[in-house]
Amino acid sequence: MRAFFQRIRDSVFRVGWPADERKALLAMRSSFLLHLHAPKVRPASLRLAATWGLGLLSLFLYGSLVLTGVYLMFYYIPHPDAAWRSMGDLEFVVPYGVVTRNLHRWGAHAMVAIVLLHLGRVYLTGGYKAPREANWVAGVGLAVLTLGLSFTGYLLPWDQLAFWAVTVGSKMVASVPVIGDAAALLLLGDQTVGEAALLRFYVLHCVVLPVALTGIVAFHLYRVRKDGGLVTSEHAPEPTEGPRLWPAWPHLIYRELALLAGMVALLLAASMLFNAPLEPLADPTRTPNPAKAPWYFLGIQELAHYSAFWGGVFIPAAAIGALIVLPYLDRRTAGLGRYWPPERRWANSVFLFFAAFFMVVTVVGTFFRGPAWALMWWPP
Ligand code: HEM
Structure with a gap:
């Protein structure tokens, strides 16, 4: 009997526990998950500051969202008469x-x-430059899809917060010149947020966007390996003593597991201590004042307050366009792999300026805007 179970185990884990270096290298090659890493890595890849673990954490969070999301799907009903109640039933x-x-x-x-921080890390270290241009563009797609997933999920509880945040978001879409009204109609399936919008957001949130994100993530991880690993370790000085390459098992894998354990602990603690809000049932006749978009769109809502077109449409579209063309325009290869090299001071200052500007308008929109979007000097 024992031999039978051992045969099953060996058919899955072909190498067994990687107790020595030879087995560790074989395990890295033959395991589906471990194979994402090269069997041996540069010592610079082992530093926390190489990535701050942000790509790995993005991946982990996405996986955990799929798992918890599928569980929620067993109980959730995407209809205005039942959605809010099914949330309460949970x-x-x-x-x-x-x-x-x-x-x-x-x-x-x-x-x-974390995805936005990862984008920032990659930008600051020049990780968007050749040969990583296509992977950077795929990353921009991932950032947009992540925002889209979060936004479409926002409507599903069908409470006041959900209803009015999405109403504000769809008004921003409608303010795009020429195609705005058609795009908002396509998104909502009606003139206002209602039954059709809830169904569309549900399908986008549970099928269309996750399938697209999964496909692009697979391409993204493949390219990280094919492009030569991390820019931060590729451009790090060679070690003067010790081995030039280290086995990824256990050195890298154990570090990654420690990081993931920290993230799991944090997420579990937050989820046990703080309940996700569920406001009263959505009521299209009772507009909250002010009606606010989700926090990551509040910077855009703040800018849109000054000009719907320039703030709500032009600036965000120009920012995404600039990120996409950036690697094809900025071709210099000096100073790659470091966070603040003299050669990239100008490029990094411009990025940090825009990031700080965006954070300031987001904080203003979140905490310092009251009824009728008037400035309030003390958060309500
Ligand atoms: C779902 C979202 C994402 C996931 C799961 C993901 C995952 C990863 C992972 C695991 C790595 C290797 C480790 C690391 O750098 O931390 C990586 C590297 C990279 N990512 Fe992402 N990423 C995502 C979003 C993005 C975004 C938004 C961008 C930029 C617009 C981006 C651009 C890159 C690039 C260019 C690399 C190679 C960096 C280098 O060589 O140093 N990724 N990503």
Whole structure:
């Protein structure tokens, strides 16, 4: 009997526990997950500051959102008459319903923040330049899809917060000249947020966007390996002593597991301590004042307050366009792999200026705007 189970185990884990270096290298080559890494890595890849683990954490959060999301799908009903109630049921009827919903909600916020930080890390170290241009452009697609996933998920609880945040977001879409009204109609399936919009957001959130994101993530990870690994380790000085390459198992894998354990602990703690809000049932006749978009769009909403077209449409579209063409225009290869090299001071200052500007308008939109979008010097 024991031999039978051993045969099953060996058919899955062909190398066994990687107790020595030879087995470790073989395990890195033959395991589906471990194969994402090269069997041996440069010592510079082992430094936390090489990536701050941001790509790995983005990947982990996405995986955890898929798992918790599928669990929630068993109970959620995408119809205005039932959606809000099915959210409430999670609290009282569904085993681990509240904590699963919390994990999904806090994980989604964390993913938006971490993906944007990852974009910042890659930019500052010049990781967008040749040969990584296509992977950077794929990354821009991932950032847009991550925001899209979060935004479409926002509507699903069908509470006041969801309804009015999405109403504000769709008004921004409608303000795009020429195609705005048609795009908003395509998104909502109607003139206002209602039954059709809820179904469309549900399908986008649970099928279309996750399938697209999964495909691009697969391409993204493949390209990280094919482009020669991380820019931060490729351009790091060779070690003067010790080996030039280290086995990824255990050195890199154990570090990654430690980081993931920290993230799991943080997410679980947040989900046990703080419940995701569920406001009263959506009421199209009772507009909250002010009606605010989700936090990651509040910077855009703040700018749109000055000019719907320039702030709400032109600046965000120009920012995405600039990120896409950037690697094909900025071709210099000096100073890559470091965060603040003299050769990239100008490029990095411009980026940090825009990032700081965007953070300031987001904070103003979040905390310092009250009824009728008037400035308030003390958050309500
Ligand atoms: C779902 C979102 C994303 C996931 C799961 C993801 C995953 C990863 C992982 C695991 C790595 C290697 C480790 C690391 O750099 O931390 C990586 C590297 C990279 N990522 Fe992402 N990423 C995502 C979004 C983005 C975005 C938004 C951009 C930029 C617009 C981007 C551009 C890059 C580039 C260019 C590299 C190679 C960097 C280098 O060589 O140093 N990624 N990504």
